[in-house]
Amino acid sequence: MYLVAQNRRLLGAIKACVIGATLSLSACSYIDFQRFYGEKPEPETSANAKPVAAQASLKVVANPSELDEYLQRLVQTSAAPLSQDNVGYYMDVQYATLQHQLRDSGIELTRGNREIQMIMPGAPTFEAGSDRINPEVTSVLSVIGKILTEYDKTLVTVVGHTDASGGEAANHALAQRRALAVGEYLNRQRIAKKRLAIMSYGSAKPIANNDTAEGRAQNRRIELILKPIAALAAK
Amino acid sequence: MKLGRRDKIYLGMVATAIAGALILFAAIGGYVWFQSVSAEETRLQKLAERIGQRAENAIIDARALLVELNDAALEPCSPKHLELMQDIAIARTYVRGIGYWRAAERQCGTGLAEHFTPPKASRIYDSGMIAWWPGEETEVGGVQLFLMRFGRHDVVIDPRLLLNSDLLENHEVGLWVEGLLMTTSPKGVVLPEPETLEQGLTVDSKTQRTMARFSLGTIFPIDVVAVQHIQEFWSVYLPTILTFGAIGIGIIWLWIVILLKFSRSKLGLLAELKAAIADRKIEAYYQPVVDLSTGQCVGAESLARWTTEDGSRVGPDVFIPLAEDNRLISDLTISMLHSILTDMGDLLRRNPQLSINLNLSAQDLESDRLMIELDSAIKQAKLKPACIKLEITERALVDTDEARKRISTLRSRGHTIAIDDFGTGYSSLSYLESFELDVLKIDKAFVDAIDTHAVTSNVIVHVIEVAKSLELDIIAEGIEESHQASWLVKQGVRLGQGYFYAKPMASREFKAFVRKNNGKQ
Structure with a gap:
C-alpha cells in the first residue's frame, strides 16, 4: 500500500503535534527555517508589496488536459527535467518536507500517485467575493514558496474555487482571480513563472455544503497541485 | 487355550506394570518436554528483547542524529558541517553514511557516497521523517541498507549490525520493524512472516523446526522471529533430557521391582501355593x-x-x-x-x-x-x-x-x-x-x-x-x-x-x- 499521510484540516495545531506518528519529532513549529535548513529565512515579502511580475501574466489553463499539454511542453523545453527514476524519491521527499513544514497550518496534504495536492482552507484565505489574500495566509504561502524553490522540478498548478453564491461566470472569473493572486504571490517568492499554471473551476467543485456559511467558507478555496516535470513513462 | 486363574493374575500384573510404566514414561516425557520448551522460550524471549531493544535504540538514535544535523545551523558542506557528519558517523557502528541533500541531489556527506533515491518510501511520518526499508534499491555490495531522511540529511544504516550475531547461536533470526522485514541472519534466509506465527515458541513437527515469534511494542512495533532446526533444540536440551530420562528409567525400574516383589510375595505366592498343594x-x-x-x-x-x-x-x-x-x-x-x-x-x-x-x-x-x-x-x-x-x-x-x-x-x-x-x-x-x-x-x-x-x-x-x-x-x-x-x-x-x-x-x-x-x- 502506498502510504498517504494526511494532515487534518483547519488549524489543528496541537493535534498535529500529537498525531505525528511513531517517528515524529517534538518540534511543532512550521516556519522554523533555521532549524530545518540550517539557513536564515528569506525576508518576508508582504502581500501588499508591489507586484514584481505584473506585466507578464501567468499561464492560464482551462482544464486538466490543457494542463497536461502545458506540462509536456514544459518537460520538452526544460533544460534538466526530472529523470523518470527519480520521480518517486523526489515526490516522497518533497511531500515529507511539506508535511513537516505545514503540519500546523491547516493545509490539507494528499500524496497521489504522481502528484501532491494541497488544499488551502477557504475562509482564512479570502473574504467572500474578494481576491485579496488574507495577510495571515501569506506566511504559509512563504513557507510553501521556500520549499518549492528547492524542489524546482515540479509544476505548480493553482486552482481557484468559489462558493455557489453568485452567477457561474462571475464565480469562474472570481476563482481565476483568486488563483492568479496566489500564483502571483508565489511568483514573488521566486517561483519561476513557467512553473506556475492557473486554473479555475468556479463553484463547480464544492467540497462542502453551500447552504451554510461555514460550508461556503470551505468552498472558497485554493488548491495547489504539484506535478513532477518529468516525461511520462514510455508506454 | 483357556486361561487359568494363575495366568490371568500374571497377565493382569504384566498389564498393570506396562500401563504404569507407560504412564510414568509419558508423565516424565511430558514434563521434560514442557521444561525444555519453556526454558527455550524464556531464553528466546530474552534474546528477542535484546535484539528488539538494540534495533529500537539504533532507530531512535538515527532519528535524533538527523534532527541534530538539521538543527546545527552550519554553512552547508562547510568543513565544520562535514566534520560534524563524520563525528556522528564514526561514533556509530551501524551508520554506513550520512548525506546532505538538496531535493534529490546529494551535495556532500561522509561514508558511503551512494546516491540512494529509492522510488517508493516505506514510511513517511507526519513529522516529515522518511524511511526506506532495506531493498534492492538500497543494495550495495550485496547488502541491503536501511535509509532514513529528515529535511536535507539522510543516514544509511547497515541493518545486519542491528542483530548481534554473538547472541544468535544456531538460530535463523529475522527482525521486523513496523511489520516490515529489516534484516535476517544468516543473510537472505527465508523466514515465516511474523503474522503467520503464534506468539512464543511453537514446534512445527512437519518441518522439524522450532519457531519463535516475540513482538515488542515499546515505541514502534518490533517482531523477532527465530527459527531453529529441531536437532539444534535437542542438542541444547539433550543433557536435561538424558538426566530426566535416566531418572525416569530409574523410577520405572523401581516401579517394576516393587510390583514384581509384591506379586511374588502375595499373588505369586498364593498361585504357587495352590500349585504346590495340587501337585x-x-x-x-x-x-x-x-x-x-x-x-x-x-x-x-x-x-x-x-x-x-x-x-x-x-x-x-x-x-x-x-x-x-x-x-x-x-x-x-x-x-x-x-x-x-x-x-x-x-x-x-x-x-x-x-x-x-x-x-x-x-x-x-x-x-x-x-x-x-x-x-x-x-x-x-x-x-x-x-x-x-x-x-x-x-x-x-x-x-x-x-x-x-x-x-x-x-x-x-x-x-x-x-x-x-x-x-x-x-x-x-x-x-x-x-x-x-x-x-x-x-x-x-x-x-x-x-x-x-x-x-x-x-x-x-x-x-x-x-x-x-x-x-x-x-x-x-x-x-x-x-x-x-x-x-x-x-x-x-x-x-x-x-x-x-x-x-x-x-x-x-x-x-x-x-x-x-x-x-x-
Whole structure:
C-alpha cells in the first residue's frame, strides 16, 4: 500500500503535534527555517508589496488536459527535467518536507500517485467575493514558496474555487482571480513563472455544503497541485 | 487355550506394570518436554528483547542524529558541517553514511557516497521523517541498507549490525520493524512472516523446526522471529533430557521391582501355593513324640514343609495363614493326610501302637469334606483310625454345634483328639470341658519356663492340673533340656516332643529313627 499521510484540516495545531506518528519529532513549529535548513529565512515579502511580475501574466489553463499539454511542453523545453527514476524519491521527499513544514497550518496534504495536492482552507484565505489574500495566509504561502524553490522540478498548478453564491461566470472569473493572486504571490517568492499554471473551476467543485456559511467558507478555496516535470513513462 | 486363574493374575500384573510404566514414561516425557520448551522460550524471549531493544535504540538514535544535523545551523558542506557528519558517523557502528541533500541531489556527506533515491518510501511520518526499508534499491555490495531522511540529511544504516550475531547461536533470526522485514541472519534466509506465527515458541513437527515469534511494542512495533532446526533444540536440551530420562528409567525400574516383589510375595505366592498343594509338593515332616520315662517313640507330629520351585523355603508362619485366608487349608490338610498315609502306611500297619498327629484347622471342621476324605483314605490304606491323631488348636475350637458334633464323630471313629497350643488362647475350663477331647499339648512357651532348679512360672503347674482334672493325656512340646524332661516326668507327664529328642525330619529319617529308637521293626 502506498502510504498517504494526511494532515487534518483547519488549524489543528496541537493535534498535529500529537498525531505525528511513531517517528515524529517534538518540534511543532512550521516556519522554523533555521532549524530545518540550517539557513536564515528569506525576508518576508508582504502581500501588499508591489507586484514584481505584473506585466507578464501567468499561464492560464482551462482544464486538466490543457494542463497536461502545458506540462509536456514544459518537460520538452526544460533544460534538466526530472529523470523518470527519480520521480518517486523526489515526490516522497518533497511531500515529507511539506508535511513537516505545514503540519500546523491547516493545509490539507494528499500524496497521489504522481502528484501532491494541497488544499488551502477557504475562509482564512479570502473574504467572500474578494481576491485579496488574507495577510495571515501569506506566511504559509512563504513557507510553501521556500520549499518549492528547492524542489524546482515540479509544476505548480493553482486552482481557484468559489462558493455557489453568485452567477457561474462571475464565480469562474472570481476563482481565476483568486488563483492568479496566489500564483502571483508565489511568483514573488521566486517561483519561476513557467512553473506556475492557473486554473479555475468556479463553484463547480464544492467540497462542502453551500447552504451554510461555514460550508461556503470551505468552498472558497485554493488548491495547489504539484506535478513532477518529468516525461511520462514510455508506454 | 483357556486361561487359568494363575495366568490371568500374571497377565493382569504384566498389564498393570506396562500401563504404569507407560504412564510414568509419558508423565516424565511430558514434563521434560514442557521444561525444555519453556526454558527455550524464556531464553528466546530474552534474546528477542535484546535484539528488539538494540534495533529500537539504533532507530531512535538515527532519528535524533538527523534532527541534530538539521538543527546545527552550519554553512552547508562547510568543513565544520562535514566534520560534524563524520563525528556522528564514526561514533556509530551501524551508520554506513550520512548525506546532505538538496531535493534529490546529494551535495556532500561522509561514508558511503551512494546516491540512494529509492522510488517508493516505506514510511513517511507526519513529522516529515522518511524511511526506506532495506531493498534492492538500497543494495550495495550485496547488502541491503536501511535509509532514513529528515529535511536535507539522510543516514544509511547497515541493518545486519542491528542483530548481534554473538547472541544468535544456531538460530535463523529475522527482525521486523513496523511489520516490515529489516534484516535476517544468516543473510537472505527465508523466514515465516511474523503474522503467520503464534506468539512464543511453537514446534512445527512437519518441518522439524522450532519457531519463535516475540513482538515488542515499546515505541514502534518490533517482531523477532527465530527459527531453529529441531536437532539444534535437542542438542541444547539433550543433557536435561538424558538426566530426566535416566531418572525416569530409574523410577520405572523401581516401579517394576516393587510390583514384581509384591506379586511374588502375595499373588505369586498364593498361585504357587495352590500349585504346590495340587501337585503334592508340600512334604510332610515328622517330629517324634516319645515316652518321657522310657524314651520309646510313640509316634510323631506331622508338619507341613514347603520348598518352592526356585528352592527357597517358605515357613508355615507364612503359608498356613495364606492358605487359611484363601480357604485352601482343607486342601492342604488332605494333601498332608495322603502324604502321611503314603509315607507311613507300612510303618503304621506293622506298628499299630504308633500314631501320627495331623493338624486340623477351624475350616476343616466347617464341612464334612475332611471327614469323608479321612474315612476313605484310612480304609484304603488298610489302617485303623487310631493311628491318625488329630490336633486342633485351642483357637480353632469354634463354638458351633456342627464343629462339636464333628469332633464327637471323629472321636467315636477312633481318632484321638488333641488340643494344640493349650494355654495360648482364652478358653475357660468349662468351655474346654464341653468338647470331647483326649490329649492336651502343652505349648513350648510353658515348657521354656522349666528352669534348671525351679519353675519360673506357675502356669505349667496349673495347666498340668487342668489336664489331670479333665482326665486328659498330656504331651509337652518344645523340650530342649534333660532337666525339663525329668521335671515333667516327676509331674506325671507321660509324653513329650522337642529338640532334646529329635528335630522334625523327613519320612525316611523318621523310619530310621523309629527303628533305632524302638529297637525293632
